[in-house]
Amino acid sequence: MNKLLQILLPLLFCATIASAAKIKGHVYDKQSGEALVGATVILEKTGKATSTGLDGSFELKDVPVGKTTIRITYITYKTIVQDIEILSKDNVHLKFYMETASKNLGEVTVRATTGGSNDRDARRIEQNAPQVMNIVSGRAIEVSPDLTVANVMQRVSGVSIERNSNGDGQYAILRGMDKRYNYTLVNGVKIPSPDNKYRYVPLDLFPADLLDRLEVYKTLTPNLEGDAIGGAVNMVMKNAPDRLQINANIATGYSQLFFDRNFTSFDASGINHKSPYEINGRAYNATQADFPKGVFDYTSKKPAPNMVGSMSLGQRFFDSKLGVIVAGSYQNTYRGSNSTIYSPTVTGTDEYSIITNKSYREYSEHQERLGLHGKVDYAFDKNNKISLYNVYVDLKNQQVRDAVSTTFNGVYDPAAGNAELVYNTRSRLTEQKIYNSTLHGDHKFFDEKFKVQWSAVYSTAQNEVPQNTNIELNGLQQNFQNSRTSLVNTSPVEMRWERNTDNDKAGYLDLTYNIFRGNRSLDLSFGGLYRDKQRSGFYNNYTLSPSAANAGLIYGKDFQNYTDLQLVVNNPTGGVANPLTYDASEKTSAGYGMFNYKSNDWELIGGARVEHTNQGYQMLFAQGESRPSGNQIYTDVLPSLTAKYHLSDKEQLHASYYKAVNRPGFYELNPGVVPGEDYDEKGNPDLKRALADNYDLRYELFPGASEQLLVGAFYKRIKDPIEFTFQTDGSAHNNIYYIPGNFGTAKNYGAEIDYIKFFNKIGVKANYTYTHSSITTPKNKRQIDPASGDIQTINVTQTRPLYGQSEHIANLSLLYKNTKKGWDVQIAGAYTGSRIIAVSQFLNNDQWQQGFIQMDISAEKRFTGGLSAFIKANNLLNTPTKVYIKGTNPANDKIKEDLVSNGHTLIRNDYYGQGYLIGLRYKFN
Numbered sequence: 029m030n031k032l033l034q035i036l037l038p039l040l041f042c043a044t045i046a047s048a049a050k051i052k053g054h055v056y057d058k059q060s061g062e063a064l065v066g067a068t069v070i071l072e073k074t075g076k077a078t079s080t081g082l083d084g085s086f087e088l089k090d091v092p093v094g095k096t097t098i099r100i101t102y103i104t105y106k107t108i109v110q111d112i113e114i115l116s117k118d119n120v121h122l123k124f125y126m127e128t129a130s131k132n133l134g135e136v137t138v139r140a141t142t143g144g145s146n147d148r149d150a151r152r153i154e155q156n157a158p159q160v161m162n163i164v165s166g167r168a169i170e171v172s173p174d175l176t177v178a179n180v181m182q183r184v185s186g187v188s189i190e191r192n193s194n195g196d197g198q199y200a201i202l203r204g205m206d207k208r209y210n211y212t213l214v215n216g217v218k219i220p221s222p223d224n225k226y227r228y229v230p231l232d233l234f235p236a237d238l239l240d241r242l243e244v245y246k247t248l249t250p251n252l253e254g255d256a257i258g259g260a261v262n263m264v265m266k267n268a269p270d271r272l273q274i275n276a277n278i279a280t281g282y283s284q285l286f287f288d289r290n291f292t293s294f295d296a297s298g299i300n301h302k303s304p305y306e307i308n309g310r311a312y313n314a315t316q317a318d319f320p321k322g323v324f325d326y327t328s329k330k331p332a333p334n335m336v337g338s339m340s341l342g343q344r345f346f347d348s349k350l351g352v353i354v355a356g357s358y359q360n361t362y363r364g365s366n367s368t369i370y371s372p373t374v375t376g377t378d379e380y381s382i383i384t385n386k387s388y389r390e391y392s393e394h395q396e397r398l399g400l401h402g403k404v405d406y407a408f409d410k411n412n413k414i415s416l417y418n419v420y421v422d423l424k425n426q427q428v429r430d431a432v433s434t435t436f437n438g439v440y441d442p443a444a445g446n447a448e449l450v451y452n453t454r455s456r457l458t459e460q461k462i463y464n465s466t467l468h469g470d471h472k473f474f475d476e477k478f479k480v481q482w483s484a485v486y487s488t489a490q491n492e493v494p495q496n497t498n499i500e501l502n503g504l505q506q507n508f509q510n511s512r513t514s515l516v517n518t519s520p521v522e523m524r525w526e527r528n529t530d531n532d533k534a535g536y537l538d539l540t541y542n543i544f545r546g547n548r549s550l551d552l553s554f555g556g557l558y559r560d561k562q563r564s565g566f567y568n569n570y571t572l573s574p575s576a577a578n579a580g581l582i583y584g585k586d587f588q589n590y591t592d593l594q595l596v597v598n599n600p601t602g603g604v605a606n607p608l609t610y611d612a613s614e615k616t617s618a619g620y621g622m623f624n625y626k627s628n629d630w631e632l633i634g635g636a637r638v639e640h641t642n643q644g645y646q647m648l649f650a651q652g653e654s655r656p657s658g659n660q661i662y663t664d665v666l667p668s669l670t671a672k673y674h675l676s677d678k679e680q681l682h683a684s685y686y687k688a689v690n691r692p693g694f695y696e697l698n699p700g701v702v703p704g705e706d707y708d709e710k711g712n713p714d715l716k717r718a719l720a721d722n723y724d725l726r727y728e729l730f731p732g733a734s735e736q737l738l739v740g741a742f743y744k745r746i747k748d749p750i751e752f753t754f755q756t757d758g759s760a761h762n763n764i765y766y767i768p769g770n771f772g773t774a775k776n777y778g779a780e781i782d783y784i785k786f787f788n789k790i791g792v793k794a795n796y797t798y799t800h801s802s803i804t805t806p807k808n809k810r811q812i813d814p815a816s817g818d819i820q821t822i823n824v825t826q827t828r829p830l831y832g833q834s835e836h837i838a839n840l841s842l843l844y845k846n847t848k849k850g851w852d853v854q855i856a857g858a859y860t861g862s863r864i865i866a867v868s869q870f871l872n873n874d875q876w877q878q879g880f881i882q883m884d885i886s887a888e889k890r891f892t893g894g895l896s897a898f899i900k901a902n903n904l905l906n907t908p909t910k911v912y913i914k915g916t917n918p919a920n921d922k923i924k925e926d927l928v929s930n931g932h933t934l935i936r937n938d939y940y941g942q943g944y945l946i947g948l949r950y951k952f953n
Contacts, residue, residue: 607700
């Protein structure tokens, strides 16, 4: 019997193998011919099923030989049901083409809301867009390691990020052009900035999960506002889906930094949001009782875990005529950094600085980020539609900066044992918020030959820093032991109230008339906008000193808490009379004419935009200033031309020229002096706008769904670029201030490549940008006067890169996507090359940020029922921010920290720690 089984079992196994087979195939979009990722492939009545990979391919093994039925389903596409015959071997490679069940993606305009929430639609929008642009889809944002729009921006080719004090991204630098040369849109509408000095928008205000997609424009057409020499960032918010859709997630995590040290905080609940001057009148004499002590009631302990979450609900009603969506996001996080700063000083005739001071700082920041978005749209018929959308973002940042600095006579040398110490603790609550409301209409007439689009917009941006408190105490280091004392011969406590508001009222109108259609079409467009911006700024400060009874008390010996100090107010009526208390306005009116010609091979978009600007300021407390008010009025004609040549259905050449403008900020025109921590700043009422000619050429290939190869080059010639440098004010005292100025003509050119490719379950996203720029600015050089033998300062010029420009920027992301098992994994690395972050008044003493690599990872596992789990980990390498000056003084070689290497002198080191997050996501439909 056993011998019989030994014979029969192999025969049975061979028979089973003979009756089973393997089939392979691809699933494509019928219209575009592109692969569909994640389509479900089912062999009915067999229990065999799989999903298409990142290249649209599928494979089913051990399927029964014979006739069967295959079913293919994919969201928004019509289901395919087809009978096939499976052979025992040599099965034909199957190909299926699915038809979309929804409307085709139309041409993208500045206020369009079509698609883009998935990678496939994002690539199509890039391909069809008249501008040179890059898009990050909502799905790519969702599975990325990033929580804010600023951090998402670092994944885009040609973009580097300027980070804040806790290491998070804050501002975007596009193609080496500083943040001042870019503007920010929400659904195609420009929004104001809450920044206390400038007009650019901090992108860390926006939670990334409110977006359908993120668009980065690198060229302009005449229907886009013209003040974007670097480019523009457009955040397209979530849109109402065809059927009920619910998305929600919640997550918690921790920062590695606070495993190693405590988090310092203060009691902000009792802060007065108005100064005593505002509460009681300008003649009121403030006392200590007017200043709540919670701002220096410090506690040090481990922080609570980070908590983030978001939710969106949307649906269309009444046969899809009415669409409604609401979305909200809340992030409660604890961040920080450890910083070591070595202060360089130019002395004598030395060409390079000498380190004379060391400061160690610990930042502890509690951030609460809130984002709300709501949109209602109604289609009266196929030709008339209106929409109302509102977005509100609010970022509260409660920060404590605890610092101790060491100063020696001459070169910094901790081995000397004795030194002067300065202890400085700052408690600051900053709240920034933006609100935008837009009523928009789309109308078509005369068989859709004439189109009208209009928008009525109200936006406001606010920044408030109430009772910003600095406590500064002097001490002494003796035999390497530090003591902290309170001294009454200075003003160790300063409290500031700062706030500013931008209010925008704007109207947009766009008219398009179709001349002819068919294989060739021509559209003529005309339109414009009017915006009235009103800005106000307020600044007040008080200085306080210990009372006579508290003179010379030693911290830790005579008193244990700063709240025990008895203080007197040195300036009881406050210091509201300063240049930061002012009103300003900017009225912008613009009109444009544009044509759009299309044929089978060519697409030409050209025309001109005319922008008229009336910008002015009014200092409320001039204090003898010779120019307490001023304004600038000018008109700019900004032509542009874009040409696209279609080499095939999937590849094209994209060329563009446009002229753009960059206007000064209100703060930059205000001529008053503003004292700073390290140097004093002063505005320049004669500052002119910058104008630039911009050229782009890009080869674009879209070989498959979600795949692309973009290879391009760009050149910018900027007339009167605006940069801050140290300059003398021309007075008899020859005072030196950090002042904005115009500096001749700058050039900025480079090349970039953007590559996305998928191999079934593996994907690669990579981009690299080379940028070179040059600008010539004045510098000071110290030398010995041959006649007198005294040290004199002479003016020279130096050519350098533009502020903030990195020569090399690169991103590499490795993706793993298994739709059958529900896995999405991403390992993302971003490299930013060295760049100037502070311009020195002295020759060869500019401060450079060292090039760095940041590594992040994210993973998501989907389960049945719409539930998934995810993790996000940021800054895995604990990459520091390092700042150096080129060249070195021989005296710095003596410093034991080894600050000198490769001809550079290290002057700053910031560490932020890793961040970890784990959470759950739920999706319905």
